Amino acid sequence: MIVNFESAVENLSKNGFLDIEIDVRLDLFDEIEKLKKEKNAIILAHYYQEPDIQDIADYIGDSLGLAQMAEKTTADMIVFAGVHFMAETAKILNPTKKVVIPDFKAGCSLSDSCPPELFKRFKEQHPDHIVISYINCSAGIKALSDIICTSSNAKVIVDSLPKDQKIIFAPDKNLGAYINKTSGREMVLWNGACMVHEIFSLEKITKLKTRHPEAKLIAHPECEEAILRIADFIGSTTQLLKYTQQKEFNSFIVATESGILHQMEKLSPEKTFLAAPTDNACACNDCPHMKLNTLEKLYLCMKYEQPEIVMDEQLRLAAKKPIDRMLEMSKALGI
Ligand code: 13P
Ligand code: SF4
Numbered sequence: 001m002i003v004n005f006e007s008a009v010e011n012l013s014k015n016g017f018l019d020i021e022i023d024v025r026l027d028l029f030d031e032i033e034k035l036k037k038e039k040n041a042i043i044l045a046h047y048y049q050e051p052d053i054q055d056i057a058d059y060i061g062d063s064l065g066l067a068q069m070a071e072k073t074t075a076d077m078i079v080f081a082g083v084h085f086m087a088e089t090a091k092i093l094n095p096t097k098k099v100v101i102p103d104f105k106a107g108c109s110l111s112d113s114c115p116p117e118l119f120k121r122f123k124e125q126h127p128d129h130i131v132i133s134y135i136n137c138s139a140g141i142k143a144l145s146d147i148i149c150t151s152s153n154a155k156v157i158v159d160s161l162p163k164d165q166k167i168i169f170a171p172d173k174n175l176g177a178y179i180n181k182t183s184g185r186e187m188v189l190w191n192g193a194c195m196v197h198e199i200f201s202l203e204k205i206t207k208l209k210t211r212h213p214e215a216k217l218i219a220h221p222e223c224e225e226a227i228l229r230i231a232d233f234i235g236s237t238t239q240l241l242k243y244t245q246q247k248e249f250n251s252f253i254v255a256t257e258s259g260i261l262h263q264m265e266k267l268s269p270e271k272t273f274l275a276a277p278t279d280n281a282c283a284c285n286d287c288p289h290m291k292l293n294t295l296e297k298l299y300l301c302m303k304y305e306q307p308e309i310v311m312d313e314q315l316r317l318a319a320k321k322p323i324d325r326m327l328e329m330s331k332a333l334g335i
Helices: 005-010 028-039 051-056 063-072 084-093 116-124 139-143 154-159 173-183 202-211 225-230 237-244 260-267 295-304 313-332
Strands: 041-046 059-061 077-081 098-100 130-134 147-149 167-170 216-219 251-255 272-275
Touching (some): 028 041, 028 051, 051 260, 063 084, 063 313, 116 167, 130 154, 173 225, 202 225, 251 260
Parallel strands (some): 041 077
């Protein structure tokens, strides 16, 4: 723990966050509320953030909702409680606003699975294809893409394109395969995946379903095909949340990151939610990147306005085009 501000800043690139001691008697909820007003700041949080962060956020959403909110906010400072590519997207849309993130090292295995240099060569091998990239990618990949999509709008965007349009879909092979299957397409897929959604155990889920025959298995499309095949409903985090609010269903097995259970339980306290079991040693489906953010780091990044997202302007402009296209298409398609 570093107490001195100057040395905390010096160590920022190594640590990813400001490692400054906080007085344990401080009520961080109150302090964060004060900072919000003082700095005209908005806290945008993804559903996979820890419950305390979700509870203090001004807006909680999935990747599409967060991008849409980032586009329209009038706040001076955007505090992005999510992973790096999400905060970067907010900065791409808001070059004049300050965008801060509690922990700069909150990355994404899916985004990391698609390095721009390799992807550029892959793209050159398919010159007659357009590129649709899932928003879970770096600005470098966005700059090489024609349209960005999220799990909320990917299928609708692909379906809106002419049937004979050749498409490369990156970086998530599971979401890409799911769209190929449901849309009858043959998109060329980049071989990337999310470490959290690939660890669900088909065998354990099947056993759980047998023990809870009334429970609906709901899954995020980043899950592997074997899990999606037995799911009762497939959707983005927001779509899964909405599904659980339907009156006729009372019990769910949830195959996505566990952070979403907080909102599900809050919105439907009388219902039962079971986290889908995994194959990994710790048997948890927490995203280690999302969970790097804590309430303490959130408070520090608001107070000291660091770590801040800064971007090369040329890269920002190139990455913005396919995001703008997604936002326009989403609006036109009513999503
Ligand atoms: P959505 O926010 O589109 O549901 O995607 C989930 C995810 O993995 C974000 O990192
Ligand atoms: Fe990336 Fe998966 Fe974590 Fe989402 S849940 S941030 S896709 S590693």
